[in-house]
Amino acid sequence: MLKHLSISNYAIISDLSLDLEKGFSIITGETGAGKSIILGALSILMGARTEASVLKNKEKKCIIEAQFDIEAYGLESLFESYDLDWDATTYIRREITPKGKSRAFINDSPASVKILKEISSALIDIHAQNEALKMHEKSFQYEILDASLPNRDLLNNYTSLYHRWGSLTRQLQEKEQAYLKACADFDYYQFQVNQLAEANLQEDEQDSLEQRRDAMEHAESIHAALYQTSQGLNVDEVGVTPRLKEIYQTLQRVADHSKEVKELSDRLESAWYELRDISNEAEALASNYIYNPVELEEINQRLDTIYTLQQKHRVNTIAELLQIESEYADQIGSVSHMEQEIESLKDELHQITDQLTETANLLSEARSNVLGDIESYIQHILLDLGMPNASFKIQLDTTEKFNRWGNNEIEYLLAANKNQILEPIHKVASGGEVSRVMLALKSLLVQKKSLPTMIFDEIDTGISGDIARKMGLLLKEMGTNMQVINITHLPQVAALGDNHFFVYKSDSESETNSHIRKLTLEERLHEVAKMLSGETITDAALKNAKELMNDQIM
Template structure:
C-alpha cells in the first residue's frame, strides 16, 4: 500500500505532502481544484510519461516521491531479477528536469520507465469510469476466476511446464528444419570430407616435402659439387690433405729449435684432423644424395595435391586443412545424429504434453467449481449496489486438447444483463459506463479476499448514482477497505462519509499564482464538508445534522 506521497513543482502544485490511511481514504473538493492533478502525479511515479510542461515553476525540477509498504506483494524475486535493493518500505522517486528529461529511482536505484510501470502495476490500480477496458480483458476475467478457485500454485506450475513444453517444441522444429536443410547439403560435405581424408594429410609434412623437393630437384648439381670437393681435398694429384700432411712434416722438424713453432704445428695437426672429418662427411653426403626421378615425381605430385586443396578451400597450411576436415566430420555426425535427437525429442514432447493436459484438466475442473460462487457473489453485490435486476454469468468454453494455451483449456467470458427479461451478453455489448464501474467495483473488491491486490484508487466511478445507491456504494468501499487500501475521489456525501481519512483539495492564490493545496480534515471539518456536499455553500442546521448522521452510519 502507499503510505505517503510528496509532490514538488508539478502542474499547479507547488508543494504537497499526503499521508494515506491503510484502509479507506476519501478525497473531495470542488471541480477543477486539482484532484485529477494529484492522480496525475501519482501516475508519474507509476511509470506514466511526462515532459517539461508538467512543471509548476519553469526554473525548478519536479520531484514526486512515494513511500510504499510492499511486504505482502511477494515482490522479492522481481527486485532481485532487476538488481534493485529490496525493502519492505520501498521509496519510488520521479524527477523531471526543466528541459523535460525524466529520471526514476526505486530505493535510490535508477530504473527505466518500462520497469517502473511494471512495478507500479503491482502496487496501485487507478480506476475511473472511463477506464473499464480491463474488465473486458480475457486475461483479467480469467484472473478473477483463478482468484476464487484459489489454485495459484497449480496455475503457476502449469504455466511454467507449458512454457518449457513450447520451448522444446521450438527446439524440435528447429532441428527438423536443420535436418531437412542438411540432407540437401550432406552429400557435398561428405564429398569434401572424403577428399581430404583420402589424402591422409600429416601436420608438418608440407615443409619436409618442400625441403626434399629442393634436394631432389638439384640432386645432380649437389652430387657433382660434393664429389669435386672430395676430389680436391683427398683424391687429386695434389690433394689438399696431402699437401697439409707434407707441411706438417716440414714444420715439425723445427719444433726443437723454436718453442713458438710447437703451437703452430699443433694447430696444423688440428686442422688436418678437422679437414679429414669434413672430407669424410662430404663423401658420405655425396653417397646419400641420390638422383631419383621417381621420388621427385611423387614429391611434386604430393605437393601439387596439397597446394590444390589449400587453394580450393582458401587455406594456407595443412593444419588448417586438418581443422576443416574435423569440422566437416563434426557436421556430418551432427546431421547423422539429428534424426535420433528428433525422435528422442518427439517422445519427450509426447510425455510432456500428456502431463500438461492432465494438469490443465485439473485446473479446468477447479475453475468450473468456482464459477457458480463467483456468479452468486458478484450478482448479490451488484444488487447491493443498486442493480437489483442484474444478472452476472460466466461462460467457460473448453478448448480441444490440441488447442491448449498457457492459460490451459478454458476460455472464460463474463456475461451481464442489467435489465429484467434480457439474456446476459458480453460486457462491451450491453453494459453502460456506470454499470461497468459498479461491476468492476464488485469484482475487484471480492477478489481482494483471495489475492493480495494492489491499492485501488477509484476516480469518481460513482458518477451517475445517488441517494441510497450511493450509500450502498460507499458501504461496499468501506467493506473492501477492511482487506485492502482504497483511495476514492468522490463528489457524493454518502461515499465521502465512509472513509477513515478525509482529504480536502482546494485552490489558493499566493504571490499572484494559483496553486493546489490539500489538507486532512478533522471530524468537525468533515461534518461541514459533507454538509456542503449535501446542500451547497453555507449549509444550514439540517444539512449539518444530516452530515453528522452520515458519519455515524458505516453500514
C-alpha cells in the same frame, strides 16, 4: 497500507506531502487541481514509464517516495526472492533526472523497474479512469476467477509446467530445424571429408615437398658444386686437404719445443679433420642430387593436390585443411547426435504434456466449481448497485490447446436488462454499467486477495443519485478490510469517507502549484455542500450535506 506519500518537482507539484490512514479515504477537488496528477505520480512509483517532460523545474530531479506498513501481509518471501530487505515499514522511492533517466529504490536498495512493478503490485491496486478496459483483458478475467480457487498451488503447478512445456517445445522446434539443415548439408560435408581424407595430408609435408622440388629442379648444379667441393678438398697432391696435412706435419715436428707452435699445430689438425669430413660429406651428398624427372613429376602432382585444396577452402596451410576436415567430420557426427537429442526431447515433452494436460484439467474443473459462487456474488452486488435485472455469467470453455492460463477460453457475459441475451460485456454495457460491474469484481478481489491498498479514480463516473450512495457504501465496506482511497466528484460518495482530502491549486506571478490537505469535519461539510450546489453554498445544500454525513455529524 500506504502511510505517507511525498512528491517533489512533478508536473504542477513543487512539493507535496500526504499522510494517509486506514479505512475509506476520499480525495476531491476542482477539475485540473491535480488529483489525477497525484495518481500519475503514484503510477510512476509503481513502475510506469518516465520522461523528463514531467519535471516542473527542468534543472532539478523529481523524487516520488511512499512509506508502507506491510507487517500484516506476509510479503517476506516476495522480498527475499528479489534479495531485498523486508521491513514492516517499507519505503519505495523513484527519482527522475533532468535527462529523463530514472532510478528506483526499495528500502534504499536499488531496484529494476521489473522488480519495482512486482513489489508495488503486491502493495497497491490502482483503478484508473481507463481501468474498465482491463475487464476485457483475459489476464484480468482469469485473475478474478482464480482468486476464488481454494487451492492456489494448482495454478502455480500449471504455470511451472506450462513454462517448462513451452521451453521444451521451442527447443525441439529449433533442434528439428537444425537437424533438417544438417541433413540437407550431409552429402556436402561427406564429400568434403572424403576428398580431404583421400588426400591423406600430413601437417609438415608441404614444406618438405617444396624444398625437395626446389632441390630437384637445380639438381645438376647442386651435384656439380658438391663434386667440385669434394675434389678440390681431397685430390691427391693438389687438393686442399693433402696440402694442409703436409703443413700440419711440418709444424708437428717442432711443436714439442714451443707452446705457441703446439697450439697452431693442434688447430691445423682440427681444421684438417673438419675439411676431410666436409669433403666426404660433399661426395656422399652429391649422389642424392641426381636429376630424376619421375620424382620431380610426383612431387609437383602432390603439391598441386595440396594447392588445389588450399585454394578451394581459402586457407594457406595443411594444418588449416586438417582443421576443416575435423570440423566437417564433427558436422557429420552431429547428425547422429542430433537424432538422439531430438528423441530425448520428444520423450521429455511427451511426459510434460501428460502432466500439463492432467493439471490443466484439474484447474479447469476447480474453476468450474467456483463459477456459480462468483456469478451469484456479482449479481448480488449489481442488484445493490441498481441493476436488479442484470444477469452476469462467466463462460468457460475447455480447448485442446494450452495457453498461459490453462486449457480454457474465458469470456465475461452480461445482460443488463430483462429479456436481453447474455453478450460479452464490452458489447452491451454502458459507461455506468461497466463502472458498477468493475466495482463488483474489485470488491470480490478484495475478499479473496490480501491487498493492503486499493485506489479508485472516479470509478463512479456515470453514476448519480441513490446508486452513487450505494456504490459509496460498497467502497466504505471494502475499506473495513483494507485501505481504500477514492477520487470522486460525487457528494453522495464523498460524504461516506472516514477521511477526506482536498486538492487545490495556488497561483503566483510565475507559477501554479498543486496542494493537498486533510479537511476537518466542518470543512468536509462545506465541501460536500459545495459539491451539491456549486460555489454558492445554499442552506438547502448544507442541510442535504448534513443528512448525507449523518454518521459523522452527531
